[in-house]
Amino acid sequence: MNTQLLKEQEIKKAGIKSERKRKSSEAKIAWLFMAPGLVLLCLFVFWPIIYSVPLAFTNYSVISETKFIGLENFTRAFTDTNFIVSLKNSMLYVIVVPFIQLFSILMAILVNRKMAGIKFFRSAYYIPVVTSMVAVAIIWGWLLSQNGVVNYILMSVGIIDEKISWLSNFDTALWALMFITLWKGLGYYMMIYLAGLQAIPQDLVEAAQIDGANRWQVIRHITIPLLKPYVFFCSLISLMGAIRVFDEVFVLTSGGPGNATLTSSVYIYQQGFQQFDFGYSSALGLIVSAIIMVISIVIFAFNKKGGVNPY
Structure with a gap:
């Protein structure tokens, strides 16, 4: 034994x-x-x-002697009008986030069907994501110019009475850039949500439909709750990207007209690679990183359980 x-x-x-x-x-x-x-x-x-x-604690510059200056860069940042404006514009950019998530979910639901040609639509929606920002800038710069297609259409239907230079107008430039960001990011988040939708057990959907649930009730009580982990992930990434937005602004407006579209990332770039004030630029970068970290922690704190496993 x-x-x-x-x-x-x-x-x-x-x-x-x-x-x-x-x-x-x-x-x-x-x-x-x-x-x-x-x-x-x-x-x-x-x-x-x-x-x-x-x-960030030095006055490091390519053309002068580097010295330790303590918190002087940070003190300067909070009294820098241009930096405050850039932070304000970056925070305004966060308005794009819920719209991107909402439209991405709707697009994912639309393309999550078995029908002829659905792969073509998925690819078409994803094309803006992989398109070069320079090419996008050329296209949208032409569309939004004073003699562009957007003005022609809006004037034809009577929405506006005179031509608007959307990217050169102080009141419209930032909103135009936000729309371009929305357009370019939809396909990326749509694919993530599509993966989430395809991970949802069809048994739950079929059981709800047998019990008499209509399409909207299935989306509200099954699809959205089970997509919560994806919504959390996409919202966090989208929010971080909105605060750090650089490509669209730099290529299309470079922060103009005036400071109307100046974002924190563009201003940090200007201080570092145009003014060669790398110490101050590093301090600004740390401040923005701290803001993103705080917002991320808040999002984590308010995140509720969801997905297939908890259910």
């Missing part, structure tokens, strides 16, 4: 060792595949972030 127990224990120990070796081997392979990406992240993301922290 004791011999049999000893054999069973030995077999169990051998099985545990074998499982540990298998997991260790899988971990090594996983790290091997991740290594190139991690090296690039360390070189171009983590190292610049770490290096920028001590840099």
